[in-house]
Amino acid sequence: MVDIATQLDAATQPRTPLSKERILAAAVALADEGGVDALSMRKIAHALGVVPMALYKHVSNKSELLDEMVDAIVGEIDPPADGADWKTTIRRRVLSARRMLLRHPWASLVIESRSDPTPAVMAYMDSMIGIFRAGGFTIDLTHHALHAMGSRLLGFSQELFEATDQEPAAPPPEVAERFPHLTELVSAISHEGGSVVGPGCDDQFEFEFALDLLLDGLERLRDAA
Template identity: 70%
Template sequence: MVEIATQAGAVARARVPLNRTRVLSAAVALADEGGVDALSMRRIAQALGVVPMALYKHVANKNELLDGMIDVLVGEIDPPVEGIGWKAAVRRRVLSARRMLLRHPWAPEVIEARMKTRAAPTPALLEYLDSMIGIFRAGGFPIDLVHHALHVMGSRLLGFSQELFVDNDSGRPADTDTDADSLEPAEMAARFPHLAELAMAVAHDPESVVGSGCDDQFEFEFALDLTLDGLARLLNAS
């Protein structure tokens, strides 16, 4: 009876049209259960009651699967709140991102790895970063200060603390077969205007390890001085 019920459940799942959203949702659920290292197309197919080859109509390979999973998670972050000031708005979104990552403890490793190997962040991640830059700009920050703020905050914008703005070992992206990477400059500017403004404004240092167009020494000292100034302010207030 149990075997019959299992088969009936698989048939019922198979009757629901398979799409990219279902594939990604199943992948996220499996990663939540067993970690991303245990994730495979075979296991996702079993969860969905389909053959593994059916998945490749919706995700071309493992990297595209991981990128799509990242976008699903970014979609869980609360949208920006209007009228509360830049500091409160940034804090609310960052803490929302952290709550999301606590629900999905495998995510920081995947986000960090994919950020290092892609030519650009995933589309949803680009949209999130663009909106965060927009909050700073609406709060009166000049574009160069926004640039430095992004480096100081690093991956805290996404709820954890690793440096995201780095190149891979070769200095070149490992894969470039994703939607955001193939956008024309005009389309990028229209879709992500704040990121486009930032990209046009930063200085160019091709040897940078913290990110293309960044001055490593300046960013290091900027973050150091900001931290020391903050500690001094807290000491004086104590």
């Protein structure tokens, strides 16, 4: 049984002041657990032990909250390492961004949904442009590099096909005849569930394969210029 004096002492202990940092930490944790669709001011307030209205002193609405959450997690991406060449630096930062997104699976869709880049995303992209420029890229080639790399700069890729957990069935003969190359590809790949890019595909391998392909190609273009 808890001593009454202990209860009174706990009741008189000062609470940790509510801050934007605490709100964002709670919001990110809830989104990590249940996704942003299940996120609400009420749930955040409950997790922090405050009334929902207390949150609005720090964030005006859910849209602003999502912007702040994006900035908080983008801040987890490793800064550029000293002494590394442009290609190594870009690769390391992109893979750091990917690790961040794997910790926060909801984040890529939220980043895509924002109508304007958040300050942290803009700062990150500005830094990446600076790495290309310092690595000898013209501004024109840097522009093309950003288009080519697209969302991979932030650690994710937009896939051509939606993922499915179902084992693809062998196509009927008339379909196989009409689409022979697609049939050959589907038949050649071993499929298992749980992949983003496709059942049985190694997400990390496919991501790094495309990333290295792009970086090698950009290096050749830079050297040719």
